[in-house]
Amino acid sequence: MPSCSPTRNPFTAEETPAVAVSFEGLSKSFGDHVVLKDITFNVEPGEIFVLMGPSGSGKSVLLKHIVGLEAPTSGRVLLDGHDAADEEVRAQIRIGLVFQAGALFNSLTVYDNLALYLREHRLSTEPKIREKVMHALKILSLENTAAKFPSELSGGMKKRVAIARALVMEPQLLLYDEPTSELDPVMSATISEIIAALKDEYHVTSIVVSHDRDLARSIADRVGILMDGKLMHLGPPSTLQNPSDPRLKDFLNPKIDLKNPRFKKLET
Amino acid sequence: MKQLTAILEGIGSTLQLLARSAAHVGTLPRQRARFIEQCYLIGYTTLPIVAILSFFIGSVLALQAGYSMQNFGAKQFIGSLVGLSLARELGPVMVAILVAGRVGSAIAAELASMKVYQEVDALETMNIPPARILVLPRLAAILFMMPVLAIIADLVGWFGGALVSNYVNFIGIDSEAYFAALRRYMHFKDVMNGLIKAEIFGFVVVLVCCNIGLNTRGGPREIGASVTRAVVTSLILILVLDYFVTKALL
Structure with missing residues (x-):
């Protein structure tokens, strides 16, 4: 496997390569329901990549493809250029997944x-x-x-x-599924600090699936936004300030409108 | 058609789980602690209820036999009737039903809950096969404990029958005569047949309950549904298998 920026083992002085992750035309359907549509992007070794998007947009499903818990309908996920669907590849690369509910x-x-x-x-x-x-x-x-x-x-x-x-x-790739959900603001900030500290300290590649705008703005190297199974935005956190797309704008800076509430619009 | 597909899928996934578990048999020696824990849960905690039920089944069997046989002077055969019935049929079937209700339901509930709360997914992401640490120790434990439970059920049942034969007035067969009749007409093969049946029933019950638990999808409601399905499937399989295994062993 190609060597990338090193991940320092947190328990010894050894260094192992951080892992690059590539999504190539990844699509996933459950029956007639299409969850992911032709997703293509790369996560660089040692980077913190935050994947945002509304509930049900397919973020967690995308994460599960990396660890083989879901199989793509078409396309593939590559770990350092090797297909993540291959059990042997996943056995060689140490991937840690932090589940939304902990799964302890x-x-x-x-x-x-x-x-x-x-x-x-x-x-x-x-x-x-x-x-x-x-x-x-x-x-x-x-x-x-x-x-x-x-x-x-x-x-x-x-x-x-x-x-x-x-x-x-001693992971080369750390995946976080909604690490700050259901936490108070202080604990959310603590978890964000931990994710950033682990990256700084051990140079591990991190992919964080989250709704948390503060987390994305403060620790992400790059942010992707999934909507209806499509990658709608990809760029550094600074690009989240003034998105041109109205849907992105509404997702990132939702205004509470008591006179014309969203749930009423959903009904019609 | 849909139900037939579901049954075939169930059989297929159960056999796959068996194959996946068997592939890790070599890891059993280092899973001693899990094996012992499962032996305790499957065997030791089931023992009291097995003893109570078999005692009363043996007693009722002796009571019914004594009542029926007194009319044609065959009371001296009560020992052999109770002995053979328990060893060949009632012992293994009753223990298997108890295991399905007590152990199978607990296994299905635990594994279903582990699946629903993503603990099984967590194992897979750690490259730890769930079949190795969740299924294999349970299968090994049931193979080890089932004959023990069946033998205890036989012994306690025979003892229950002896007590009733001795102390119920209209029977009045003393224990010596009861056990003499039991020994005269019962052979080692009869006990072995019962143990083979118990072994098969127990193994199938645990395998099926593990498979149903691990294939649970959805939320907490589905955990309950899985437990019900596991117990019902186990009970049906015990009775269906009983016919075929008995026929094969005759």
């Missing part, structure tokens, strides 16, 4: 949630695993949660544990 294993403690990947792939001895897990928890200020079960954590803590679990994989 409820029957395991936080510690065991983080240790699972390392144990199952027999990547370290138990003392080393302990060291790595505690280090990942420390990076996210979660040392005191190691013995707790996910049900004992707040929403913000669950998101941070999910990030820590992805970090233990």
